Amino acid sequence: MATLTEVRETYPASPQRPVRVAQQRVPVRVPGWWRDAVGVGAWLSMLVVVALWISGGGIQSLGTVAGAFTSIGRLTGLVSADLLLIQVLLMARIPMVERAYGQDELARRHRLVGFWSFNLMMAHLVAIVIGYALAANLNPFVQFWEMTVDYPGMLLAVAGTLLLVLVTVTSIRKARKKLRYESWHLLHLYAYLGVGLAIPHQLWTGQEFLSSTFATIYWWGLWIAAVAAIAIWRVGVPLYRTFVHDLRVTAVVRESPDVVSVWMRGRNLLDLPVGAGQFFNWRFLSGPGWTRSHPYSLSAAPTHDTLRITVKDLGDGSHALAGVTPGSRVVIEGPYGRLHAGVRTRPKVTLMASGIGISPLRALLEELPAAPGDVTLLYRAHSQADLVLRAEIEEIATRTGARVYYLVGRRLAGRSSWLPESAASLTDAAALAQLVPDIASHDVFLCGANPWMDAARLAAIECGVPAAHIHDERFSW
Numbered sequence: 001m002a003t004l005t006e007v008r009e010t011y012p013a014s015p016q017r018p019v020r021v022a023q024q025r026v027p028v029r030v031p032g033w034w035r036d037a038v039g040v041g042a043w044l045s046m047l048v049v050v051a052l053w054i055s056g057g058g059i060q061s062l063g064t065v066a067g068a069f070t071s072i073g074r075l076t077g078l079v080s081a082d083l084l085l086i087q088v089l090l091m092a093r094i095p096m097v098e099r100a101y102g103q104d105e106l107a108r109r110h111r112l113v114g115f116w117s118f119n120l121m122m123a124h125l126v127a128i129v130i131g132y133a134l135a136a137n138l139n140p141f142v143q144f145w146e147m148t149v150d151y152p153g154m155l156l157a158v159a160g161t162l163l164l165v166l167v168t169v170t171s172i173r174k175a176r177k178k179l180r181y182e183s184w185h186l187l188h189l190y191a192y193l194g195v196g197l198a199i200p201h202q203l204w205t206g207q208e209f210l211s212s213t214f215a216t217i218y219w220w221g222l223w224i225a226a227v228a229a230i231a232i233w234r235v236g237v238p239l240y241r242t243f244v245h246d247l248r249v250t251a252v253v254r255e256s257p258d259v260v261s262v263w264m265r266g267r268n269l270l271d272l273p274v275g276a277g278q279f280f281n282w283r284f285l286s287g288p289g290w291t292r293s294h295p296y297s298l299s300a301a302p303t304h305d306t307l308r309i310t311v312k313d314l315g316d317g318s319h320a321l322a323g324v325t326p327g328s329r330v331v332i333e334g335p336y337g338r339l340h341a342g343v344r345t346r347p348k349v350t351l352m353a354s355g356i357g358i359s360p361l362r363a364l365l366e367e368l369p370a371a372p373g374d375v376t377l378l379y380r381a382h383s384q385a386d387l388v389l390r391a392e393i394e395e396i397a398t399r400t401g402a403r404v405y406y407l408v409g410r411r412l413a414g415r416s417s418w419l420p421e422s423a424a425s426l427t428d429a430a431a432l433a434q435l436v437p438d439i440a441s442h443d444v445f446l447c448g449a450n451p452w453m454d455a456a457r458l459a460a461i462e463c464g465v466p467a468a469h470i471h472d473e474r475f476s477w
């Protein structure tokens with residue numbers, strides 16, 4: 001018990017309120033039906049595809065063995081193509097989709113849809129080849145060869161399939177862990193080429209693609225939507241925001257031996273629909289490595305001309321930030337993220353941060369409007385030296401009347417917990433209830449390493465916080 005209170009520090013309430021900028025376009029909570037609408041849209045598209053297959057005589061063709069293989073091959077090919085395009089749309093950063101799900105969940109769904117699409121694509125290939133081979137009384141390998149060289153677009157489709165095999169194999173968890181993120185990401189981009197190469201064979205040889213005017217409009221519509229979404233939200237909007245806001249690095253400040261803050265100045269930043277707690281994908285044009293963007297959360301509330309991130313050195317990209325020179329131009333993609341003041345549902349809020357997860361929560365601490373005592377920050381770190389941004393946190397807490405508790409120490413051995421080893425005598429939920437007795441009536445914002453967040457979330461739920469009142473951002477997907 002004493003172990004927790006030892007690290008507890010509270011700050012007196014002050015009548016002064018944090019300065020917030022009234023005209024800022026802060027993000028708001030999106031209605032729950034957005035998620036349902038996106039999900040229903042995806043399922044509907046598959047229903048349309050199956051209906052098109054049926055109306056194209058898919059069921060009648062099941063009468064013979066050869067016909068059945070070919071027909072099943074067509075169905076799996078169509079559903080696979082549909083899922084492939086849904087996959088592209090999921091990662092296109094379409095605002096409604098991005099805000100309804102958040103990028104971590106989208107990445108998980110993209111992965112699931114990706115594997116299904118790939119499996120169905122392989123089933124399509126095998127079934128079509130067997131069906132055609134049976135009908136022509138040919139060896140399947142000979143049939144495959146003839147199809148590849150004789151049918152329009154097939155050679156490109158085979159090349160596209162090989163690229164998709166490469167992308168899928170390198171995305172299997174075991175293989176992915178062995179690759180550097182940079183290498184995996186670069187390989188992953190070949191998926192776009194793979195998808196592109198598969199288009200012509202669908203157009204030139206795909207029966208259902210051209211079987212009716214509706215089918216043609218549907219498939220062309222879906223392809224155009226996917227390409228347009230990528231062009232608008234992954235290329236156009238980021239380039240526009242980068243040029244309009246013209247962000248430049250003003251300073252790089254060392255916060256601890258392995259953490260730096262990067263300060264940036266830009267134009268009309270209030271026009272960005274960003275709130276404290278959200279993140280951008282950043283590229284710093286100050287040397288090699290700018291080709292790959294990295295996601296970092298704002299660690300201070302945005303102002304009309306400044307943004308700041310605070311980053312822990314975890315690999316090549318984050319390490320390079322310490323060497324970014326003032327004056328460097330910054331390319332941004334975003335803002336993204338569901339961790340912002342707009343998702344709050346209750347007056348009382350508990351912010352739970354671990355390690356560099358403090359970054360977005362430090363910004364939220366600054367921006368959340370609250371009466372003294374409404375906001376509590378629980379900040380977990382390995383050692384006192386790892387408590388970055390501490391002076392600022394204490395200044396904000398003094399000004400706003402927020403309560404701050406530091407939980408410092410090594411991880412608890414033998415149990416997955418959000419607590420340090422010094423609190424081993426307490427259960428996760430008991431410790432949380434001790435620090436924030438009325439936690440059940442709070443919104444809880446979480447950020448830290450994934451296992452830590454899982455333990456903290458569980459503790460909050462055990463203390464009676466409904467899952468809908470827990471908001472988090474994951475730093476790795």
Ligand SMILES: Cc1cc2nc3c(=O)[nH]c(=O)nc-3n(C[C@H](O)[C@H](O)[C@H](O)COP(=O)(O)OP(=O)(O)OC[C@H]3O[C@@H](n4cnc5c(N)ncnc54)[C@H](O)[C@@H]3O)c2cc1C
Nearest residue numbers: 181294295296297310311312314315316317318359475476
């Ligand atoms: C939404 C979000 C917000 C984040 N905010 C912060 C922050 O405020 N401060 C901070 O220090 N860190 C933050 N991170 C983590 C940070 O992005 C990674 O630590 C950093 O990109 C590592 O890159 P690297 O080249 O240094 O190391 P690498 O060795 O390349 O990567 C280390 C690990 O980081 C993850 N990672 C790397 N790049 C990406 C990427 N583009 N997208 C998703 N995951 C990636 C991978 O899981 C990888 O295994 C955030 C991550 C996410 C997803």
